[in-house]
Amino acid sequence: xxxxxxxxxxxxxxxxxxxxxxxxxxxxxxxxxxxxxxxxxxxxxxxxxxxxxxxxxxxxxxxxxxxxxxxxxxxxxxxxxxxxxxxxxxxxxxxxxxxxxxxxxxxx
Amino acid sequence: xxxxxxxxxxxxxxxxxxxxxxxxxxxxxxxxxxxxxxxxxxxxxxxxxxxxxxxxxxxxxxxxxxxxxxxxxxxxxxxxxxxxxxxxxxxxxxxxxxxxxxxxxxxxxxxxxxxxxxxxxxxxxxxxxxxxxxxxxxxxxxxxxxxxxxxxxxxxxxxxxxxxxxxxxxxxxxxxxxxxxxxxxxxxxxxxxxxxxxxxxxxxxxxxxxxxxxxxxxxxxxxxxxxxxxxxxxxxxxxxxxx
Numbered sequence: 001x002x003x004x005x006x007x008x009x010x011x012x013x014x015x016x017x018x019x020x021x022x023x024x025x026x027x028x029x030x031x032x033x034x035x036x037x038x039x040x041x042x043x044x045x046x047x048x049x050x051x052x053x054x055x056x057x058x059x060x061x062x063x064x065x066x067x068x069x070x071x072x073x074x075x076x077x078x079x080x081x082x083x084x085x086x087x088x089x090x091x092x093x094x095x096x097x098x099x100x101x102x103x104x105x106x107x108x
Numbered sequence: 109x110x111x112x113x114x115x116x117x118x119x120x121x122x123x124x125x126x127x128x129x130x131x132x133x134x135x136x137x138x139x140x141x142x143x144x145x146x147x148x149x150x151x152x153x154x155x156x157x158x159x160x161x162x163x164x165x166x167x168x169x170x171x172x173x174x175x176x177x178x179x180x181x182x183x184x185x186x187x188x189x190x191x192x193x194x195x196x197x198x199x200x201x202x203x204x205x206x207x208x209x210x211x212x213x214x215x216x217x218x219x220x221x222x223x224x225x226x227x228x229x230x231x232x233x234x235x236x237x238x239x240x241x242x243x244x245x246x247x248x249x250x251x252x253x254x255x256x257x258x259x260x261x262x263x264x265x266x267x268x269x270x271x272x273x274x275x276x277x278x279x280x281x282x283x284x285x286x287x288x289x290x291x292x293x294x295x296x297x298x299x300x301x302x303x304x305x306x307x308x309x310x311x312x313x314x315x316x317x318x319x320x321x322x323x324x325x326x327x328x329x330x331x332x333x334x335x336x337x338x339x340x341x342x343x344x345x346x347x348x349x350x351x
Contacts, residue, residue, distance in 0.1 A: 006313035006339075007346055071314075075274030 171262025
């Protein structure tokens with residue numbers, strides 16, 4: 001399982017790297033002309049592209065962060081076994097729920 | 109002790125399994141030229157014969173005398189006091205990350221158990237009836253293997269490793285480096301078993317690449333690179349399917 005988690009964390013990092021760049025790049029670009037929230041929502045709502053982009057981003061973040069925090073909980077908080085895995089799973093699911101909520105609100 | 113110069117304040121970690129550890133202070137004659145092992149031996153021979161510590165060769169070949177010296181894991185026989193004194197003081201303790209048997213003698217069992225667990229043992233390609241398999245000393249795999257074979261199991265790297273400190277299941281740099289050298293041995297027939305052994309709980313993927321192993325190795329070996337090699341090999345196997 002450790003090796004699968006390792007691979008999942010590396011692969012999710014690989015996925016996130018371009019997403020982070022596009023995310024930050026678009027944010028900087030989009031506010032140059034002083035776009036309002038309504039104007040931004042007008043561009044993102046109903047867009048399958050932005051739904052796919054941020055949907056995949058949120059999935060990758062949930063996987064990546066949950067595995068990283070699992071290691072910190074193991075080494076720094078001393079959690080082990082079921083408690084450790086349950087805590088990490090809860091973090092992953094929680095991040096996904098928060099992220100999915102935001103993605104749906106902005107793109108639907 | 110006629111020609112002794114000034115006295116030096118040395119604190120030693122005492123106690124062990126079952127007893128609470130405490131620091132004991134000794135005044136030891138300071139000489140211009142002495143090793144930490146000399147100091148520990150002086151205390152045992154002249155101040156307190158009950159002090160327990162371990163050494164054998166005294167010349168940096170056996171690795172038995174490894175201890176924490178002012179917070180750093182070192183071979184005490186190869187460490188000159190003058191080089192490590194902190195404000196004129198010296199503190200000696202048992203190796204970190206290992207249970208203590210008594211005083212300065214650490215219990216090496218977990219360290220050696222992990223050598224076995226990392227599968228760093230020979231899996232023969234041929235039987236004794238067959239001819240010996242030639243090894244090309246210039247082959248890149250052989251060069252990689254040769255880079256790690258001078259390890260003498262002193263546990264300095266294991267003691268220096270913060271990942272071991274946080275995760276007692278972690279196999280540690282020495283065991284993983286051993287696995288990596290065997291993995292690169294042309295005469296080894298079961299590389300898959302090695303990758304399996306280092307991919308489990310506490311395997312090479314637990315390493316955070318902090319590099320204390322490589323920094324503190326008294327033999328100038330590079331366990332960090334060996335561990336990275338194992339990570340690459342397991343990842344390559346993951347993408348290629350089986351071995």
